[in-house]
Amino acid sequence: MALTRADVVATATRILRDYGLADLTMRRLARELGVGPGALYWHVADKQDLLVAVTEGLMARLPVHHDAAELACWLASTLLPVPDAADVVRVALAWRPEAVSALGAFEELASAAGVGAGVAPREAWARGALDLVLGAVSDHQEAARAAVARQSEPPAAGQAEARVRAALTRWSRG
Amino acid sequence: MALTRADVVATATRILRDYGLADLTMRRLARELGVGPGALYWHVADKQDLLVAVTEGLMARLPVHHDAAELACWLASTLLPVPDAADVVRVALAWRPEAVSALGAFEELASAAGVGAGVAPREAWARGALDLVLGAVSDHQEAARAAVARQSEPPAAGQAEARVRAALTRWSRG
């Protein structure tokens, strides 16, 4: 059976989930799939394209939310268990923002959050909401790593979600 | 004259400013300094240490602000002309947050922004403020790059600063 793009993305996502972004190299991915490194380039344009696809996968099951804090909380809880997930999303954000479905979802909630009319303010508000979530995720994962390194207790996941909720509440009604 | 750590950091900062983070490699830095790559490791522990030092340099002239929006605006305007500056700051933030002086400056402005007592809420608020600035900087630099690529007009720098000001105003009042 020939390799498919879905196989490539799925295995990439598994490596990310299990070992983090530093271990997600094209060569390692190819090795894990039992092909040469060149074979990957039949299925993805380059590494950035791959990371965009991984991001799309992470956000594929995004439910409909009518509250920005709820959406932020859902996003944080799906990204938190994936090491370096915020960095991956930031690559996608830079490379193909329209593929980051959470961004569009936040945009639709902008007016409910008291953002004035016009597309630019809504985009800026949505991007801010996403930045707050990504920052909290990075911060929490880094704290967890530091705790492991010095063998102290890692912070609870609920802590990060509470912080995200508080941040989005603050951000929502200006 | 022997190489100093200050030389290494200064040249690294120049490369970053002129060519971006992708070109700031230890080997290129060494070449530009006229030494072998190994020589750098006498002056910096590793690349992360170097990026932390570059971040400290970028924020060394941070003036005293009594308003979070002003501080955010100053930070944005000093980071905006430096390609990938937000990514460099994020590395410093993950590796040695206490070296990111803007974070401490935001923390001191937390109560003025209506953040309740307690160190955790203030840290979270300050980190949020910084994330909003870094996100806006990344977004603006990416938009500028995209504009260059498709040969359309790049966005004005004042636009980014206005957005940062609006974001921090929203973030400041509870």
Added chain:
DNA sequence: ACCTGAACACCGTTCAAGT
């Protein structure tokens, strides 16, 4: 104290050639 030079163990990407 400071640096060289060479090595180690990797990267992402391309592309002629194969099947």
Added chain:
DNA sequence: ACCTGAACACCGTTCAAGT
């Protein structure tokens, strides 16, 4: 259509040896 195999042009880091 899909993949191999090898190459190209790089990385960050270490470390014995030199000065």
